[in-house]
Amino acid sequence: MALRLRRGTDAERQLITPLEGELIYTTDTKLLWIGDGGTVGGNLVTGGAGTPFALADATDVDTTGVQDQQVLQYNALSGNWEPGITQQVTSELDDLTNVVAANPNLNDVLSWDGLNWTATASNVTLDSLTDVVSGPAVLGDFLVYDGANWIPQSSAEVGLTNLTADIKGSVFADDSTLLVDGINGTLSNGSLVFENNTISAVIDDNITIKTEILAQQFYGVENTTDGTLYTLEAFRGTETSPAVVQAGDPVGTLAFAGYDGTSTVTQGAINVSIDTVTGTNQLPGKMSVYLHDYDGNYFIAIGADSRGTVTVPTLKVTPYADAAARDAAIPSPEAGMMVYITSTNKHQGYDGTTWNDFY
DSSP states (O other), X not given: OOOOXXXXXXXXXXXXXXXTTOEEEETTTTEEEEOOSSSTTOEEOTTSTTOOOOGGGSTTBOOTTOOTTEEEEEETTTXXXXXXXXXOXXXXXXXXXXXXOSSOOTTEXXXXXXXXXXXXXOOOOGGGSTTBOOOSOOTTOEEEEOSSOEEEEOTTTTTOOSOOSOOOOOOXXXXXXXXXXXXXTEEESSXXXXXXXXXXXXXXXXXXXXXXXXXXXXXXXXXXXXXXXXOOOOOEEOSSSEEOOOTTOEEEEEEEEEEOSSSEEEEEEXXXXXXXXXXXXXXXXXXXXXXXXXXXXXXXXXXXXXXXXXXXXXXXXXXXXXXXXXXXXXXXXXXXXXXXXXXXXXXXXXXXXXEEEOO
């Protein structure tokens, strides 16, 4: 058996292909290489003088971006040991013979147990942070920074009480003039503006708006039936399975109420219902105006059905002192108008040409 040894510079080594088992020593890098008969320049012999086994040479260690005083922690996603939580390292890793890393878990760190570096769970708690004073604390406390440390404070101390639900919304700068009370359903100290073409909402109970409402139709309208539209819809059945309404069913009511010292009482209302079907229209409309009388009862002040019949309990036409007062107030009368002349105590009607007494 013969041993062949060459020596020269690293540049000279890269120009030859050493035979299998042939050794090359580079005088400028102080490294030892061994040939396999096919690799140009040979293969580096690790562990020799001046060539300690580097941590980055381990196939499951990624030291990219490592910083001073960092430790290795295992990343199960990449399958590598990577630089992790910073803490003081007092014992060298040497050549990894003192590292016990069998079956590491995600986010484990290497910690010194007095004999070896072992894979250990990273249990960093608030108590271990030097600027956190974590006790005494009770359920529901918040950590609040006092200028030097984070200290636990109760919800009352930080101005929050009964905070038990998710909070969702938007904050614009530091403006807190717009207040929304989700418990009582109240919007205050601001304007509510809807800017989209279609707004859909489900109101299961009542909604109270404590302000004036300005309803603006789109600009540029001409002599058409279009206008600002509020629609009250009515169905039989359920929300998911609606059914056709029938004669007599109420469609919607617009009520007007005032406070009597104890509660709010309705003084008047406009009600729309389904009229009795007499023609081909399946859902003819009927409108009634209800008022509160002197005795506290409700009565129909004006009613109009789908046939154009208007019903009033008592009809009071506009009175005028005489014909001169009548003509001054109505310079261009139309056929069918009625008035009452107090000087003669007679009702008059206009036939398109003249005013005529009814009796």
